[in-house]
Amino acid sequence: MGLEQKLGNMGVVTMSAEKAINWARTNAIWPMLFGLACCAIEMMSTQASNYDLSRFGMELMRASPRQSDLMIVAGRVSRKMAPVLRNLYDQMPEPKWVIAMGDCASCGGVFNNYAVIQGVDEIVPVDVYVAGCPPRPEALIDGILKLQDKIKKEPLTKWQ
Amino acid sequence: MEQTVTTANLDATVAALGDAVNDVRVFRDEVTLITTKGRVVEVLTHLRDAQHFDMLTDETCVDYLPKEPRFAILYQLYSTSRNIRVRVKVMLSEYDRSIPTAAGVWIAANWLEREIYDLFGINFENHPDLRRIMMPPGWEGHPLLKENPVKVEEVAFTFNRERVEADKPRAQE
Numbered sequence: 001m002g003l004e005q006k007l008g009n010m011g012v013v014t015m016s017a018e019k020a021i022n023w024a025r026t027n028a029i030w031p032m033l034f035g036l037a038c039c040a041i042e043m044m045s046t047q048a049s050n051y052d053l054s055r056f057g058m059e060l061m062r063a064s065p066r067q068s069d070l071m072i073v074a075g076r077v078s079r080k081m082a083p084v085l086r087n088l089y090d091q092m093p094e095p096k097w098v099i100a101m102g103d104c105a106s107c108g109g110v111f112n113n114y115a116v117i118q119g120v121d122e123i124v125p126v127d128v129y130v131a132g133c134p135p136r137p138e139a140l141i142d143g144i145l146k147l148q149d150k151i152k153k154e155p156l157t158k159w160q
Numbered sequence: 161m162e163q164t165v166t167t168a169n170l171d172a173t174v175a176a177l178g179d180a181v182n183d184v185r186v187f188r189d190e191v192t193l194i195t196t197k198g199r200v201v202e203v204l205t206h207l208r209d210a211q212h213f214d215m216l217t218d219e220t221c222v223d224y225l226p227k228e229p230r231f232a233i234l235y236q237l238y239s240t241s242r243n244i245r246v247r248v249k250v251m252l253s254e255y256d257r258s259i260p261t262a263a264g265v266w267i268a269a270n271w272l273e274r275e276i277y278d279l280f281g282i283n284f285e286n287h288p289d290l291r292r293i294m295m296p297p298g299w300e301g302h303p304l305l306k307e308n309p310v311k312v313e314e315v316a317f318t319f320n321r322e323r324v325e326a327d328k329p330r331a332q333e
Contacts, residue, residue, distance in 0.1 A: 080296045108313060114303040115295075118313045122329045 018156040025069070025095060026148045027057040032068035034088065037075025039102040039134040046137040056144060065091040070147070071124070072140075076104035077117040089124045095159040097151070099143055100126045103133045170246070173211055177203055192247045197233075197259045200250050204235060204265045213237040213246060216266035219273060221280045225306035230254040231282065235262065258283040279304040 035043060047053045047061065062068040065088045077085055089098070100120050103109035106129040108118035120126060127150060130143035170191055174181050180203050183194040195203045207213040218236040231252040238245050252259060261284040262269040273284045274293040281302035284290055292299060301308070316324040 079299075080294075083296075112311045112313055112315070114308065114312055119328070121331055123331050125331050 021156060022152050022154060026151045029056075029058050029070045029097070029144075029148075029151075030060045030062050030068050031058060031070040031072050032065055032088070032092070033061040033063045034071060035074045036077060036081065037104065039074035039105070042134045042137055042140060043072055043074045043101065046140045051137040051141065053141065053144070056141070056148070058144065065089075066093065068092055069095060070097050070099065072099045072101050073105040073120045073124075073126075074101045076109065076111050077120050077123075078115050079117060080115075082117050082123050085120070086123045095154075097127045097147055098124050099128045099130060099140075099147060101130045101140060101143070102135055103131060106131065109133060173207070176210065177206055180206075190245070190247065192249050194249050194251075197250050197252060200233075200248070201260050201262065201265065203248060204237075204262055207237055207246065207248070208265055211239065212241050213239045215240055216262070216268045216272070217245075219262065219269055219276065221276045221282060221304075223280065223304065223306045225254075228254060231257065231280065233259055233276070233282065252282065257281060258285055260285050261287040263287055278302065281305065 035041075045051060047059065053059055058070075065071075069092070071089060071092065073085070089096070098120070100106045104111060104116065105120045106126075108116055110133075112118070117123065128143045128147045130139055132139050135143070170184070174184055174193070177193075180199040181193050181195055185192040185194065193203065215238040216235060217238045218234075220234050220236075222232040222234065224230055224232065229251040231254070233250045233252060235248040236245065237248065250259060257280075259282060261273055263273060263284075264286075270288065271293060273287055274290060276282050277284060277287075277290055278292040278294050279302055291297070295303065313328075314320065314324050
């Protein structure tokens, strides 16, 4: 029961622009092709046929930050990589979201040392944290669904 | 068939080097020649030319804090023609962290010495290109020195979670 059943009879549906725009954004997120470590392997299998991320409208991994809305930080970020990551984030057009995939991206994980950023939220604002070392594809899909729920509730005024 | 250098077939080497080698240590068939920083290039050149140790497999450093001399520079050599290995060791004082470069003996030493300089702060005299290789160019300090803390962030438990969270840097939009 939803839009498609009403469409036939009514011809016109009224809804708020915010709802319509968020619905469009939710179901066509283009993630950036950006893997840093072993989590990237799980990210690849999430996109592959067994788990098939394209069920959620996210099959298109873009190799350019200019064309992506979502950055999945898959792996540990070294201090040398941090400026590069921030640069890529700044190059993404708004609206944009970030998923910290795995323990290393979320909080540094086992790498509590001088070379690794203790959580990618030190350099970019993170929307969803996915736990696991590395997270299974189901966990990443769960994180993406959480992000979709979040986008649906976002006020339109957030990205201005 | 892997075999290591034994003292028997290294006696001629040690004799040829004379007082350049201070000590020869053998542990589980691994031979270590102890020398000084003033004569290390002479020893390495002799091992390369006269003993056919044509490959520098690794050059590294050990920080023995709080002992003095504090640092050890180690050269792991391999002879492809003889299929044998030997290690050369030089002790360095905490107050004189410099040693002549081996980049003129094996070109492989160039990047290995840059790594030691980056992580331990040892100065290699007459090195062709002594700058950081691992850490970002603006990095302060040398991270593998023992005076550095092992962990950079305090581990959060229930009793200190609020303080650790408050100290953590956060990104802006």
